[in-house]
Amino acid sequence: MSKPKIFDLIKRxxxxxxxxxxxxxxxxxxxxxxxxxTIMLLDKQIARVGNKxxxxxxxxVIGKGVNHVLVSGKFNVNVAVTNRAKNFxxxxxxxxxxxxxMTFYSGSANANLSxxxxxxxxxxxxxxxxxxxxxxxxxxxIMNQSERTYITVEVVE
Numbered sequence: 001m002s003k004p005k006i007f008d009l010i011k012r013x014x015x016x017x018x019x020x021x022x023x024x025x026x027x028x029x030x031x032x033x034x035x036x037x038t039i040m041l042l043d044k045q046i047a048r049v050g051n052k053x054x055x056x057x058x059x060x061v062i063g064k065g066v067n068h069v070l071v072s073g074k075f076n077v078n079v080a081v082t083n084r085a086k087n088f089x090x091x092x093x094x095x096x097x098x099x100x101x102m103t104f105y106s107g108s109a110n111a112n113l114s115x116x117x118x119x120x121x122x123x124x125x126x127x128x129x130x131x132x133x134x135x136x137x138x139x140x141x142i143m144n145q146s147e148r149t150y151i152t153v154e155v156v157e
Contacts, residue, residue, distance in 0.1 A: 020050030020155035030142040040132040059129040068156040073117040076148035080139035087135035
């Protein structure tokens with residue numbers, strides 16, 4: 001005799017309850033005003049499952065009981081200045097780089113450039129935070145549509 005379907009449903013609900021994932025981006029596009037490393041304030045929650053990851057002060061904050069997360073991201077910029085580096089990276093607690101994408105762009109101005117940060121597994125603890133940074137040239141424009149610029153943090157354990 002097979003298990004009743006209700007047991008399969010309960011198992012699926014339990015699996016979803018155990019997941020904690022957040023994808024966050026920027027509410028408005030950013031026209032870069034000066035060169036150098038700049039923190040990108042992540043102020044737009046695109047999607048969220050669970051309650052162990054939150055957004056605070058433009059960063060993703062790690063909640064209680066989390067030891068490892070998988071981080072990834074995507075960054076899209078309209079290039080105003082060519083022959084320059086276009087960098088996007090994620091940092092933990094303001095001082096540890098955890099994922100980095102760099103392109104030296106020498107193509108046409110007013111072109112869209114997309115950089116993707118492959119998933120990286122990192123150790124964390126309650127209160128740690130993940131922030132996004134960029135290094136661009138003045139007048140470059142970071143696009144804010146949900147599918148263009150975002151980071152995703154997923155609790156592994």
